[in-house]
Amino acid sequence: MGTKREIEPLTAKEGRLLLAAARDNRLWASYELAVRIGLRRGELLGLRWSDVDLHEGVLTVRQALQRVGGELLIVAPKTQRSARRVALPAECVTALRAQRAQQIADRKGASNNWKGTGHGLVFTTRNGTPIEPRNLNRSFEALSIRAGVRKVRFHDLRHTCASLLH
Template sequence: MTRRGEVLGLTWSDVDLDAGTLRVRRTVQKLDGAFVFGEPKSARSRRILPLPVVCVDALSRQPEINRGRAKGKAQRVPGQPTDLVFVSASGQPVDPRSVNRAFDRLLVRAEVPHSRVHDLRHTCATLLLAEGASDREVMELLGHSSIGITMNTYAHVLDESKRRMATRMDGLFGGDG
């Protein structure tokens, strides 16, 4: 699961739809009203990620979406790669705050309590751990520099996981579970 700035900094040269992967190698933020392209947070943040089919399908439709937004000559900002995956109607990077606003509208429409876009990383990590992914696999996916960061920040233990652990203990010690 990538960070918002990593997604907004993706270029088509970072995406391999045939292999179903993307490479994280830059970020974009908006600081003092200006877009700033930079390096990912840490060396481990620079990574190649496998994509679920649903993401490959969505990304395969993105060029058509971008063509629909192209109105005249693109107005790129300094340092902007020419092949950004996600661009605004003007051809500039998508403003991270616009992502937040769109996410908020989706939550309201779905009648889901407010949360932040970044909270999707928490949810992803928790669900993957609950599905049996190893700490190391989740750490690599999230691009953390250590397992400690992953486990201390994202490994919210679910009630179902606690019940499974209790059942395992029963099996080890001859309980009736």
């Protein structure tokens, strides 16, 4: 039987350092959502624009993106309670607006090479394909080093959110 990993949320100071360093990262909005509202990696990567209401400042978690048997699939959230409506702090709305602008620029830049699969995902590669979950982990590791914060798992950002709210 595997040993349970110790949950090590970032401190409030480390969370602020991480988000400040993320401002110039193309995945900035994903870090804002992970730290401020506790979205899981798969929920972030499976988030669709149709589930985000920037005017009302809410998003609805309806699906997740996961690697299953060697392929990336859209799946149901982890549990029934995981499907939920979440109020967005102003910082998240700002980051998501920047994300939308980034994606529009990516689409224009990719032109005929845009591979947006019709999922309408919020977070995609520069050519519109879903982001490989392990690549988000790699981006997060590099960001943590740049921000000068302890090495924690991406999932620990969910617990960082909980401890900051607490």
